[in-house]
Amino acid sequence: MLVTGAYGGYGRALAVDCARAGARLVLLGRNARKLERAADAVEQAGGEALLYPLDLEGATPDDYAELAARVGEGAGRLDALVHCAAHFPGLTPLEHSDPAAFARALHVGLTARWWLTQACLPLLRDSGAGRVVFAVDPGPRAFPAYWGGYGVAQRGLEALVETLAAEQPGLAVHALHLPPLRTPLRARAYAADEDRLARDPAGFTGPCLDLLAGGGEGA
Numbered sequence: 001m002l003v004t005g006a007y008g009g010y011g012r013a014l015a016v017d018c019a020r021a022g023a024r025l026v027l028l029g030r031n032a033r034k035l036e037r038a039a040d041a042v043e044q045a046g047g048e049a050l051l052y053p054l055d056l057e058g059a060t061p062d063d064y065a066e067l068a069a070r071v072g073e074g075a076g077r078l079d080a081l082v083h084c085a086a087h088f089p090g091l092t093p094l095e096h097s098d099p100a101a102f103a104r105a106l107h108v109g110l111t112a113r114w115w116l117t118q119a120c121l122p123l124l125r126d127s128g129a130g131r132v133v134f135a136v137d138p139g140p141r142a143f144p145a146y147w148g149g150y151g152v153a154q155r156g157l158e159a160l161v162e163t164l165a166a167e168q169p170g171l172a173v174h175a176l177h178l179p180p181l182r183t184p185l186r187a188r189a190y191a192a193d194e195d196r197l198a199r200d201p202a203g204f205t206g207p208c209l210d211l212l213a214g215g216g217e218g219a
């Protein structure tokens, strides 16, 4: 199982709980030292993890092809791909958003997720029960203002999941809608001491584990 955003608030909690459930993990993130700390947590939970340092902002389709080749050489297949990486610089009106920041949020949150998934499709099919889970934030749909490229990416992810599920009936493709979670991403939108809605991400790994275990239809 490959997890992106693996040392982020939700990705790390998920990786630890997947390790407890017996999954063999590949942890993807751009900071090698933070990845090592996430791997330590996975090991303390009784699991093992391979680390894959990669910056999704600059990674090219060739980089994803290399990643897929290396996972294939190591394991021969990929049972699950869970996308938890996202870039959110903070709430800003579109009119005043930095053009590069808008593009970065859209790329990391949507295009890079697709490029990685595309490269992994053969490995996921070889699994016989391949699963792709996209963490999605329903907040920008409910309250669209100020989420910038991150918010647009969330809406795009819904379309991506529907399209991929329709085209790949042999794969289970899911959007995982998460509630407000107490993570670095959420802290860029709301001051932590005033945020009464945000919850501990460790309490919300269950729905993802259910999807990975085979619960729910695709999309």
Ligand SMILES: NC(=O)c1ccc[n+]([C@@H]2O[C@H](COP(=O)([O-])OP(=O)(O)OC[C@H]3O[C@@H](n4cnc5c(N)ncnc54)[C@H](OP(=O)(O)O)[C@@H]3O)[C@@H](O)[C@H]2O)c1
Residues within 6 Å of the ligand: 004, 005, 006, 007, 008, 009, 010, 011, 028, 029, 030, 031, 054, 055, 056, 057, 058, 083, 084, 085, 086, 087, 108, 135, 136, 137, 138, 139, 177, 178, 179, 180, 181, 182, 183, 184, 185, 186
């Ligand atoms: N927090 C919420 O309230 C909430 C609610 C609903 C859904 N979600 C979704 O849950 C998922 C996880 O979010 P989170 O709250 O756990 O956020 P988080 O703690 O900020 O984690 C996001 C992760 O993405 C990584 N990332 C960002 N840019 C990257 C890049 N260029 N290359 C590689 N990795 C990169 C971050 O690494 P760095 O630290 O190095 O940037 C971090 O590990 C996201 O899909 C988000 O949309 C969150």
